[in-house]
Amino acid sequence: MKFATILDGDRHRFGLVDGDALHLAPAGETLRDHLAGDLAALAQRLRGLPATPLEGVTWAPVVPDPAQILCVGLNYKDHREETRSVTGGAYPEHPIIFTRFATTLAAHGETLPIPRVSEVVDYEAELAVIIGKGGRYIAQADAMDHVAGYAPFNDISMRDWQMKADQWAPGKNFPKSAPLGPMMVTPDEVGDIGSAGIRLILDGEVMQESWLSYLIFDIPTLISYISQFLELRPGDVIATGTPGGVGFVRKPPVLLAPGKTCVVEIDGVGRLENTFAAD
Known part of the structure; x- marks a missing residue:
């Protein structure tokens, strides 16, 4: 599985990378929120959400807010x-x-x-x-x-x-x-x-x-x-x-x-x- 974080306007959005597309999580969720959990279940949920093309996205650090x-x-x-x-x-x-x-x-x-x-x-x-x-x-x-x-x-x-x-x-x-x-x-x-x-x-x-x-x-x-x-x-x-x-x-x-x-x-x-x- 591959996860990425992008800039959507002035806010971070993360999602599941699926080939040339990105299934974005709902606004307000962060990748860091989910890292201690079941990433396979997270990926399955995200696959059911609309996808956006990776081409042209503005990337962010994949974890933009690490504590350490x-x-x-x-x-x-x-x-x-x-x-x-x-x-x-x-x-x-x-x-x-x-x-x-x-x-x-x-x-x-x-x-x-x-x-x-x-x-x-x-x-x-x-x-x-x-x-x-x-x-x-x-x-x-x-x-x-x-x-x-x-x-x-x-x-x-x-x-x-x-x-x-x-x-x-x-x-x-x-x-x-x-x-x-x-x-x-x-x-x-x-x-x-x-x-x-x-x-x-x-x-x-x-x-x-x-x-x-x-x-x-x-x-x-x-x-x-x-x-x-x-x-x-x-x-x-x-x-x-x-x-x-x-x-x-x-x-x-x-x-x-x-x-x-x-x-x-x-x-x-x-x-x-x-x-x-x-x-």
Whole structure:
């Protein structure tokens, strides 16, 4: 099953994606309202509602209002190696977790701003895990039962602001720096997420390419670990980290700039595309 959220005037509407059509839920319902429930029953109900063509819709972040966005740093070995000169090569035994605010989210197809105060704007292709059933102290063996679905995510990073101090938050929380979507795909449709490829394409050139099986801390580990220190809630987003190939460590650096087009592709999950313009 695939679900999407669009803009209908000045309000969000979500629906079930069915081929080239979208069966919209009644106004006032949100995808987050249903993520802890029976998504198959939800899909069956939505199929009975009128459909609108996907062509020409204005996309919104698939979950536009998550209570919590948890991001994982340095979660691929090749990304750790390429950034060793910056990090010093000292890595903790546990996942590196930082947070984003929902105000940073952006949509598929949206033109995103290059901030006037940053000279090092970088891309990061990532898989976003969207939480369905919430919980605390979740065991790794039970963690996948808490996953509602997956979506592409681009953890756009202002590296000069990220590196100003030990905390990464300033470089990770500029407005419209976290496109998410266009759809959430349920685990039953994706199958073995570990076998999925992930890549980032900048102006037609592949800059990042890896597989989800290369995550240092896999999805069950991340869900269990995060749930030890906070309560996960339906609609929470966990961005699982980016593989090697980021732009700021390349020689010469390859950075985002006005006029460029960036695509995140994840096999079986979707294709997230954005262009950039001056702020």
